[in-house]
Amino acid sequence: MLFFLITSFTFITLLYKSLAFKLVPTWASEFRLQLLFRLWKDLSLLTLVRKNLFSLIPLRMLAMRSKPGGCSKADDHVETTVSQMSVLDLPDLVLECILEKVPPEGLCHLASVCSSLRERCMSDHLWERHLKQKWGGIIGPAAYREWQWHIALRKDSRLFNQAKEKGLGSYLSRLWPLSVIVGPNLGAGDKRNNLPPIDSVMFWYLALESGKFWFPAQVYNRENGHVGFMLSCYDAELSYDPRTDTFHARYPPHGRMAVAIETGVTWDRLRAPLVDNPAHDLHISDCLYDLRPGDHIEIQWRRNKKFPYGWWYGVVGHLETCDGNQHYCRCHECDTVVLEFNQYSPGSRWRRTTVSRKDHREEGNEAEGFYGGIQKVESREVISTWKRLWPAQVLE
Structure with missing residues (x-):
């Protein structure tokens, strides 16, 4: 001993x-x-x-x-x-x-010491931990596909030879010691060879941090919590702003309307999509026969068929013929499912709707919009987020 x-x-x-x-x-x-x-x-x-x-x-x-x-x-x-x-x-x-x-900034500095440490500090397994810790909550399969497509277009290019990559190069030079780019301690050679490989996890992390890479995610209460989007979650392309630690959100166009851009979006209003489904496509519901009164759900809704879907929060309610007594309730055996959106006042046309378990597809009209696919929400974290975003006043 x-x-x-x-x-x-x-x-x-x-x-x-x-x-x-x-x-x-x-x-x-x-x-x-x-x-x-x-x-x-x-x-x-x-x-x-x-x-x-x-x-x-x-x-x-x-x-x-x-x-x-x-x-x-x-x-x-x-x-x-x-x-x-x-x-x-x-x-x-x-x-x-x-x-x-070692934090990301420290790994960047250590990589300038010598070629052996550079190789170790660029290894994917170190950066996967940092990527998951900071970005895991908003990076989903769609963002990963976007990144793979992004690097596939640039594998034959050189970072510092392209003017459109100048912003990322400038960001890398702030995190990266000048010695690791010029390479006095690493021996002679092309300075671009001292940068992380473009298909490495480290390069993806730095691209996200730079704000030059736009990736798909979802935004709660879009357009700064506009009353028309309360308790909804919409697809958007995001770009990080390292100066303010917030995001720029670029929403898909609505019909003939131009692309809407929102700035200053905070981390607590973002998430990775719960299902991998394009914004204009109907989600195929596979949970309808599992729904019971009290279950939390999200349902697709759009103003008209030219608009993309947004996900709206609600709960499964009781049929009008049911008094809500759990010992006698048979609502889960009925073909009709009642969906309630309690953020709206009891007399509002948006307060309540019904869907069919057997043959539910997109339902609605131009006056009240169109309801699409449904997903059951079981994550306590997601439910807690919806409750945190609950409006201070009842909506009409």
Whole structure:
């Protein structure tokens, strides 16, 4: 046990010294302390050592650290050897554990140290974690297809040779140290080879952060919560604004109307589509026979057949012949399903509608709009979002 404790202390000493290597830029001193703190907190072995470490360290080792002027030649040799150690001398598993704790900006900076760290810091498995953590809630299959189509068109092109990619290149240069683009520490070669591959997860993350990549998602209460869209969710193309940490939303055109663009859309109004269904296509309902009074649902609705669908929140209600007593209710056995939208006043024409379980398709007219497919909502997170967005006043 004493051997492991001493080894752990030696490992920290080597790591501390290795991060002071000449190739590491000036920001490394702050980053070094952060790494040591995270490693001290996360590794279970160091957690056991924390209380009793200094009582177990040999006095000679402590003296070597506390009396730099009185060290022997042997001690000077040890110090010289330690100072020549590199962070790359750490075991692969330890180095991977450290890199997993580094934020995206830190990985970008570390990639400028040398080619070995650049390769490690660009690995997909590190960036998949960051992509899921920040973007997972609004990135769905449609966004992934859009990205695949995007990179397929650019695989034969060079990022810095295209004027239309200039904005992304400018963003990369802000996150990316100049040394990793020009490459003085990485050897001679084309500076574009030092950038992440265009089909890598890292490049996708940086493209999302730059705001130059528009991707499909859905927006709650579009057009800044306009009363005509309360408790609805519409498809849109999104672009991130890194300066304000908000989004630009570009909605599909309504008939002959121009494309509507909304700015300042916050994260809490966004989501990935619950079903992979184009905005103008009818969703095929596969939950109708499972619906019971009290269930939460979303139903497609559009003003006319030239408009795209939006998803509107409602609940399954009771038939007029049912008193709502759960012991005697047989509404779930009836072919007719009652849908209620309680955000509207009891006398509103939008308050209540019915659909057929057997042959439900798009139903409606030009006066009241057209109801489309239905999806049952079982996610507590989605239901909680709808309740959070509930209007302060009853709609007419």
